[in-house]
Amino acid sequence: MSADRRQGQWRPELRRSMVxxxxxxRGADILLMPERVVVLNETAARILRLCDGEHSVDDIVTELGQAFPGAPVNAEVPTFLRQVMEAGWLR
Structure with missing residues (x-):
């Protein structure tokens, strides 16, 4: 992972093959991938909607921290983003 990504400046974006x-x-948000569909929980969907290439990780953490005061977004959001990046969902 680059230094920019570690410092929260990475601007994650869903891969072009995903919708x-x-x-x-289902009454749920889904992530459509080639030959696969993932049903997302509300939190994951909210984070991924902010992965538009415009919001940095710091921006995403700030926005979610304001929406959910007291939630551990500083630790959990970057961890989630790292996991889904490693799974190939983000670029």
Missing amino acids: LRRDRT
């Missing part, structure tokens, strides 16, 4: 959308039948 995040609301599935009305």
Whole structure:
């Protein structure tokens, strides 16, 4: 991982082959991937919606910290982003 990513300046973005959308039948957000569909919980979907290449990790943490005061977003959001990047969801 580059120094920029460690410092929160990385601007994550979903890979072009993936689509995040609301599935009305399931009543959940889903991530459509080639030959795979992942049903996301509300928190994961909210984080991934901010992965637009415009928001840095710091921006995402700040926005979610304001929406959920007292939640451990400083630790959990970067960990989640690192995990989904390693899974190949982000670039």
